[in-house]
Each structure stands twice: as C-alpha cells, then as structure tokens.
Amino acid sequence: MPVLAPPIAPSTGPTGAGDEPPVSLGQLRSARQITWARRRRAMARFWRQYRRNKMGIAGIAILVFFAGVALFAALIQDPNSVNPSYVSGPVRHPPSLKYPLGTDNFGVSVLSLVIAGSKISLLVGLTASVITMMIGAVVGVVAGYRGGAVDTVLMRITDFGLVLPWLALAIVLASIMGPSLTTIILVIGLTSWPGTARLVRSQVLSVRERPFVERSRALGASDRHLIAYHVLPNVMPVILANAVLTVAIAILSETSLSFLGLGDPLTVSWGWIIEKAFAGGATTLGAWWWIMSPGVCIVLVVLAFTFIGFALDEIINPRLRER
Amino acid sequence: MGTRGYVLKKTIQALLTLFAVVVFNFLLFRVLPADPVDLLTRGQGLRLSAADKVALRHEYGLDKPVFPNQLIIYVEQTFQGNLGTSIILDEGRKVTSLFAEFAVPTLVLVGTSTIFSTIFGILMGIYGGWRRGGKFDMFAMGFSLILYAMPEFWLGMLLILLFSTSLGWFPSSGRATVGVDYTGMGHFTDMLNHLFLPCLTLTLAYLGEYYLIMRSSLLDVLGEDYITTARAKGVREKFVLRRHAVRNALLPTITLIALSFGFVLGGAITVEFVFGYKGLGGLTYEALLSQDLPVLQGIFLIASAAVIFMNLFSDLIYGYFDPRVRKA
Numbered sequence: 302m303p304v305l306a307p308p309i310a311p312s313t314g315p316t317g318a319g320d321e322p323p324v325s326l327g328q329l330r331s332a333r334q335i336t337w338a339r340r341r342r343a344m345a346r347f348w349r350q351y352r353r354n355k356m357g358i359a360g361i362a363i364l365v366f367f368a369g370v371a372l373f374a375a376l377i378q379d380p381n382s383v384n385p386s387y388v389s390g391p392v393r394h395p396p397s398l399k400y401p402l403g404t405d406n407f408g409v410s411v412l413s414l415v416i417a418g419s420k421i422s423l424l425v426g427l428t429a430s431v432i433t434m435m436i437g438a439v440v441g442v443v444a445g446y447r448g449g450a451v452d453t454v455l456m457r458i459t460d461f462g463l464v465l466p467w468l469a470l471a472i473v474l475a476s477i478m479g480p481s482l483t484t485i486i487l488v489i490g491l492t493s494w495p496g497t498a499r500l501v502r503s504q505v506l507s508v509r510e511r512p513f514v515e516r517s518r519a520l521g522a523s524d525r526h527l528i529a530y531h532v533l534p535n536v537m538p539v540i541l542a543n544a545v546l547t548v549a550i551a552i553l554s555e556t557s558l559s560f561l562g563l564g565d566p567l568t569v570s571w572g573w574i575i576e577k578a579f580a581g582g583a584t585t586l587g588a589w590w591w592i593m594s595p596g597v598c599i600v601l602v603v604l605a606f607t608f609i610g611f612a613l614d615e616i617i618n619p620r621l622r623e624r
Numbered sequence: 625m626g627t628r629g630y631v632l633k634k635t636i637q638a639l640l641t642l643f644a645v646v647v648f649n650f651l652l653f654r655v656l657p658a659d660p661v662d663l664l665t666r667g668q669g670l671r672l673s674a675a676d677k678v679a680l681r682h683e684y685g686l687d688k689p690v691f692p693n694q695l696i697i698y699v700e701q702t703f704q705g706n707l708g709t710s711i712i713l714d715e716g717r718k719v720t721s722l723f724a725e726f727a728v729p730t731l732v733l734v735g736t737s738t739i740f741s742t743i744f745g746i747l748m749g750i751y752g753g754w755r756r757g758g759k760f761d762m763f764a765m766g767f768s769l770i771l772y773a774m775p776e777f778w779l780g781m782l783l784i785l786l787f788s789t790s791l792g793w794f795p796s797s798g799r800a801t802v803g804v805d806y807t808g809m810g811h812f813t814d815m816l817n818h819l820f821l822p823c824l825t826l827t828l829a830y831l832g833e834y835y836l837i838m839r840s841s842l843l844d845v846l847g848e849d850y851i852t853t854a855r856a857k858g859v860r861e862k863f864v865l866r867r868h869a870v871r872n873a874l875l876p877t878i879t880l881i882a883l884s885f886g887f888v889l890g891g892a893i894t895v896e897f898v899f900g901y902k903g904l905g906g907l908t909y910e911a912l913l914s915q916d917l918p919v920l921q922g923i924f925l926i927a928s929a930a931v932i933f934m935n936l937f938s939d940l941i942y943g944y945f946d947p948r949v950r951k952a
Contacts, residue, residue, distance in 0.1 A: 464641055464645070464931050464935065466887075466889050466890060466924075467887070469908070469927040469928070472912055472924075473652060473924050561912065575775075584788075584789060585784075585796065586789075592785065596778040599774075600773045601773075603772075604773045607769065
C-alpha cells in the first residue's frame with residue numbers, strides 16, 4: 302500500500318460530470334473530488350492551449366477521418382470486396398465514377414483496398430508504438446530512478462540498441478520469425494525503444510531531484526509509491542508526446558517491412574498494396590492511381606501524428622513556444 | 625583529459641561496441657530453430673545419410689557446445705575477415721567477395737546522395753532559419769515535413785512514374801543498359817543516367833530532415849547571448865550570421881547527420897530494390913528472399929560496423945571543433 306494514499310471517502314457531493322463549469326474547491330468534500338476537479342481543469346487548460354495550434358488541430362482532424370475509415374473497414378466493409386475471386390471489375394482501370402481510385406491488376410477497386418488497409422496500418426502503428434513506449438518507459442524509469450550500476454548497464458544496452466541499423470536488424474529478425482503481422486509489430490517494437498528510453502531517463506533524472514520527491518521520501522514513501530505517484534505522472538506528458546511521434550515512425554516502418562514482403566502475405570495493409578502494385582508492374586505500366594492512393598494515405602497519417610506530436614511538444618516544453 | 629585521451633577513449637568504446645555487435649550477431653542466428661546443416665544442404669537438393677550429416681557437423685564445428693566453443697570460433701573468424709560462404713544466392717562464394725563486388729555501387733549511391741542532401745539541406749536550413757517565418761521558410765517547412773512523411777521507396781516509384789514511364793528521360797532500373805557495350809565516355813554517361821533517379825530519391829528523402837535539423841540548430845544558436853552581444857557591438861547582420869551563428873550551428877547538425885546514417889542505409893535497401901540497382905541493398909533483398917543466412921548475417925555485421933564508424937567519426941569531429949567536449 303502506498304504510504305501517503307489520500308483517504309478515500311464515498312462520494313457524496315456534486316460530481317460535476319460532463320460539460321459543467323469547473324466547481325470551486327470549496328464545494329467539494331472528498332479528496333477524490335478535489336483531485337478530479339483539478340484534473341478536469343488541467344485538461345480544460347491543456348485543450349485551450351492545444352486549440353490555438355493550427356497544425357495540431359489539422360492533425361486531429363486527419364486522424365479522426367482515418368479512424369472513421371478504419372472503423373468502417375472493420376465493421377461494415379465486405380471482406381470479399383478486396384478478394385480477387387469475388388470481384389469482376391476491369392483490370393488496371395484508371396479512376397472513374399464507379400471506381401474513384403481505379404482498380405488493380407485483378408480488377409479489385411483500389412478504394413476498397415485502401416479502406417481495408419487503413420485498419421491494419423493503424424493497428425500495427427499503434428500496437429508497435431505501445432510496445433516501444435512500454436519498454437522505453439520501463440528501461441528509462443528504472444535507469445533514471447535507480448542510477449548507479451543499474452543505470453550504467455541499462456544505458457550501455459540502450460546505446461548499443463541505438464547503433465544497430467534498424468532495417469537490417471528488422472530484416473534479420475523477421476526472417477528468423479517468419480513473415481506475419483505479429484512479426485512486424487514485434488520487430489518495430491523491439492528495434493525502436495532505445496530513443497524513448499534515453500528521453501524518459503533524462504526526464505526522470507530531473508524529476509527525481511525535485512523537492513516534492515525528497516519530501517515524500519523523507520516522510521517514508523516507498524520506491525514504488527515514489528515512482529507511481531510522483532515520477533511517472535510528471536514524466537507521462539513527455540512519454541505521451543513521444544509516443545505520438547513513435548506511431549508515425551512505426552507506420553512508416555510497417556510500410557517498409559511490408560514492402561519487402563515481411564508482412565502477412567494475406568493481410569491488406571498500405572505497404573502491402575504498394576508492394577503488390579510494384580510487383581504488378583504499376584510503375585512501368587503507368588498505373589499511377591494504384592501507387593498514389595496508399596502512399597498518400599501513409600503521408601497524411603504520418604503527417605497527422607507528427608503534427609499532433611509537435612503540438613504536444615510545444616505545450617510541454619514552453620521554451621519551444623518562442624519559435 | 626587531453627585530445628589523445630579523448631580520441632583513445634572514443635576509439636576503444638567503438639571497438640567494444642563492434643565486439644558486442646559480433647557477439648549479438650552470433651546469438652541472433654543461434655535463435656534459429658532450423659538445423660544449420662539441413663539449411664545448408666536444402667538448396668543443393670542433397671539427400672545426406674545420417675553419417676554424412678554427422679561428418680558435416682563435425683567439419684563446421686557444430687558438434688561442439690555453443691558456449692563457448694562455437695562463439696569463439698565465430699568471433700575469431702569474423703575478426704580474421706572470414707564471414708563464411710553464401711549458401712544459396714551464389715553458392716560456395718565467399719561472403720566477403722560478394723560484398724567487395726556489391727559495396728562499390730552502394731558507396732557511390734549513398735555517398736553522392738548524402739553529399740547532396742547535406743549540402744542543400746544545410747544551405748536551405750541557414751536561409752530558412754535566418755528568415756524564420758518568411759515565405760521560403762514556410763514553403764521549405766511544408767516540403768520537408770511531407771518528404772519526411774514519405775516512405776523512400778514510394779518516392780522512388782513516383783519519380784519512376786514521372787521521369788521514366790511518362791517522360792522517358794531516365795531509365796527506371798539497373799546500373800547500366802543491358803546488352804549494350806559502351807566504352808569510355810559512353811559507359812560513364814550511361815552509368816550516370818542510371819544513377820540519377822535512385823540518387824535523387826535518396827537525396828530528397830533526407831533533404832527535408834536535414835533542413836529541419838539545420839534550421840532548428842541555427843534558431844537555437846540565434847537565441848544565445850553572444851549573438852546579441854555581437855549585434856550590440858554593431859557587427860553587420862551578414863557577419864553575425866556567417867561568423868557567429870552558422871559556425872556554431874553546423875557542429876550539432878553534422879553530428880546528427882552522421883548519427884542518422886543507419887537510417888540512410890535502411891533507405892538504401894528499399895530504394896535499391898525499387899530501382900533494381902545491384903548494390904548491397906539489392907543483395908540484402910535477394911538474400912532475404914532466398915533466406916541466404918550467412919549473407920544476411922554478414923550484411924547485418926557490416927551495416928552495424930558502418931554506423932559505429934560514423935558515430936566515432938562524429939564524436940571525433942565534435943571533439944576537434946568543440947574543446948569543451950574533450951574535457952567532459
């Protein structure tokens with residue numbers, strides 16, 4: 302049990318859910334209510350700052366659009382619409398009213414392919430980034446908080462990970478594990494954590510020395526409590542901003558790996574479409590629509606995540622705002 | 625610590641990392657579930673008797689325990705420059721001899737594109753950072769972000785569509801025209817013609833990143849006190865930029881560019897594949913397809929070695945130009 306856990310009283314007063322204006326602290330009775338009121342106000346303040354950033358808003362708009370497309374693909378789209386055996390469209394037809402993004406060399410609508418691919422590309426990007434953040438955060442927090450020999454060993458490993466050329470390592474790992482979706486996710490997660498670990502460690506080092514941590518320790522707080530209640534909440538914003546940028550990199554990595562044929566050969570992703578387009582001679586046959594569509598989606602989603610990451614960074618690092 | 629101590633320390637660190645990569649490389653390929661002898665004979669379609677397999681295992685030292693005997697053999701041979709032989713791609717050929725053949729085109733491609741993207745990225749970054757928020761800066765920022773968001777190979781395919789398929793200006797594939805024997809100048813221009821598109825692809829792919837790095841590094845420096853001092857002394861703006869700002873902003877930029885070398889190598893793999901350019905990248909793809917493990921293992925080793933070397937290079941450059949680093 303955390304030594305200094307706030308007393309938890311049953312909630313009796315007004316809870317102030319939803320869009321109500323922030324209640325003044327005087328009206329609240331329990332510690333939990335005070336905490337939540339504070340959190341809500343912090344969120345509102347954050348959103349007011351974020352809203353001013355045009356790029357950040359554009360990023361969210363693009364992302365909401367693609368999340369909708371991916372949801373559509375997962376729930377409504379007929380899986381047979383991308384199966385060459387079930388379609389009878391013209392082969393490599395340029396964009397027309399019936400096929401807004403043209404067709405591939407089996408007569409499958411490229412629009413259907415791109416919609417189906419959005420699901421996998423976003424899924425791989427998000428999952429791989431979660432793995433990256435988990436490993437990076439654990440290594441960074443442990444190294445930064447413990448210091449000493451543990452820090453030295455972990456940072457040596459991290460530096461070593463930074464040196465490895467990621468695509469070559471990914472290719473080796475993927476060829477050992479065999480091509481599949483899991484392989485791609487694991488490979489991206491396992492190769493991209495060192496940067497995050499370094500960033501988290503440097504933040505932990507500065508948080509660790511702050512007076513409130515010292516005070517808590519003087520009052521007898523355990524390491525677990527200090528990490529969970531003081532270090533992590535203060536490092537979290539940096540971890541999240543970095544996570545958003547990691548998703549962009551993970552989506553690009555997924556594309557490269559799928560393009561090299563290391564993904565699941567039967568699952569449509571944006572990289573998979575580009576690979577099939579290249580193998581099907583789209584470049585030499587001039588079938589630009591087949592190549593353009595998945596690539597433009599990748600560029601848009603990567604840009605969206607990058608914009609959001611930059612916007613978050615600006616709020617977290619006030620120094621950047623001067624630029 | 626003096627200069628010699630700094631150089632020595634960094635070199636020893638690089639060598640230790642290299643050693644760790646060799647050991648890691650050994651372990652990586654021992655995770656494989658398949659029996660190396662089965663793998664080796666798979667391509668040859670041989671049906672070996674159990675006794676023959678035992679003999680082969682003995683010949684390759686596979687009957688010895690993995691630790692430490694096999695590890696020692698591997699490390700010893702690697703440092704003697706023996707990376708084994710290709711088992712499928714070019715059966716029986718030494719991996720090092722394969723590399724010697726394929727490394728030159730890759731060095732030419734990666735070298736020229738790195739030079740171009742560095743020079744243009746830095747020049748554009750200086751101008752954009754100096755006139756921050758101006759028309760050029762806005763345009764270059766947007767352009768850089770879009771380039772950054774593109775997979776290199778997709779950019780390459782777009783360039784093929786434009787310059788090769790529709791305009792017909794440049795060949796889309798290979799390193800030289802097949803079936804024609806050019807000599808002298810003709811051969812040279814033919815090679816340049818084939819180099820143009822892959823080189824342009826890699827240059828553009830990293831130009832945006834280098835622009836952003838140089839720009840933000842210059843902005844950092846422009847916020848320093850000594851710039852204000854220089855301006856207060858009445859130094860002309862042109863000289864503030866050239867003598868005070870750019871010089872100090874270049875150093876971190878060059879370092880970051882050297883550090884991003886690992887990504888350039890990765891980009892070379894997909895771009896060489898797209899352009900059918902026979903270099904180490906193309907070789908990697910073929911080795912991957914045919915599961916030629918000794919070749920893959922060798923590629924991983926030299927790619928890591930290249931990154932380690934570039935890191936050492938950037939450390940030494942930094943130490944040379946910034947004496948503060950040497951003392952730290």
